[in-house]
Amino acid sequence: MSGDWPLYEVFVRSRGGLEHRHVGSLHAADSRMAIEHARDVYTRRQEGVSLWVVPSTLIVASDPAEADALFEPARDKIYRHPTFYVIPDEVKNL
């Protein structure tokens, strides 16, 4: 075996109205085959109504080492949540 076919990431929409969710990956020679393999590997039990396949090399991911720099600033901004504000019980519909 000279090498592997390209790796694709597979996303499945489980039913109309829901988003596509990442379910795993697979190898395929081309995008058409990737869709066919995704059908066989990830939707044998009606798990989906729509598939996305994306060459894994095209995915840009954040670096776990930068997680603090990226996400920590949101931690102390609790005023972005409705529960931050104290409203008397007698006030309704707020």
Place this chain on the structure above:
Amino acid sequence: MYTQALDSPGKDPVAATGEAAERFQARVDADEKIEPKDWMPEAYRQTLIRQISQHAHSEIVGMLPEGNWITRAPSLRRKAVLIAKVQDEGGHGMYLYSAAETLGVSRAQMVEQLLSGAAKYSSIFNYPTLTWADVGAIGWLVDGAAIMNQVPICRCSYGPYARAMVRICREESFHQRQGFEIMMTLARGGAAQKAMAQDALDRWWWPSVMMFGPSDADSKHTAQSMRWKIKRFSNDELRQKFIDVTVPQAHFLGLTLPDAHLRLDEVSGHYEIGPIDWSEFHAVLKGNGPCNRERLEARRAAHAAGEWVREAAAAHARKLEDRAATAQHQERGSP
């Protein structure tokens, strides 16, 4: 289908030291999941590559014993079910190879390790499927043992392995129930059918009990794997659970377990079994089971026979790429 604590004689995983290792262990202790790009000790990575790839190989080789009966299934319904089950095993192999690849090993490397005989797979698949009842016994016992083994791995510390295992466990239950249904049908049939079910149980019981791997006293990787939360229960704990749930099922079928020492301990509520013949287990693992050579030959032949298909698919993909490049070129109006 079937992970197994094979405990191949490798190096003992060396516990990593240093600040990064301590942070890693703290995350594992806090039940956080480890993801592919996170820092992890090299021994953790290697342990997972070994376990996940062995697990994947087991799924792939596991297609062979049952595939043997697809053309001879006794009805169209049984045939459709068996094809679906065998296809699931292939799918499970694919989920697991993908999970292993996130750790930096390539699919080609893993396939090569299987075909060369360097990699291990579950010992259970080196036994032959002699009668139709064996298909029932495999679903009931072998998949049953696999479920016992795999459900705790759904909570494994390594995210991609845990997620693959959730999907696998969801599908596994059908496997076990269809197997039990086959056994039930035979056990309620004529004398010859009942004898066939009993014979299958006689041959598959001990190999299934051995699927949980060596007893805890001889299992050297267990402690480290438990610290890393790759493993949640010891081999003997899982084996006992399997025995406790399976013995009553055999009684329901009106079949006898091939163990003269088997008895229910009224105090503990657990079934006690007779001594396990570990020499058989080790012989099968070393390659001297009834079907080791046949299984590897079948995989090698399938791989070789598929070579032209892989080449044609790659050539087709190159052609599509070239065409797309040419079309783009012309659109830009270049000469």
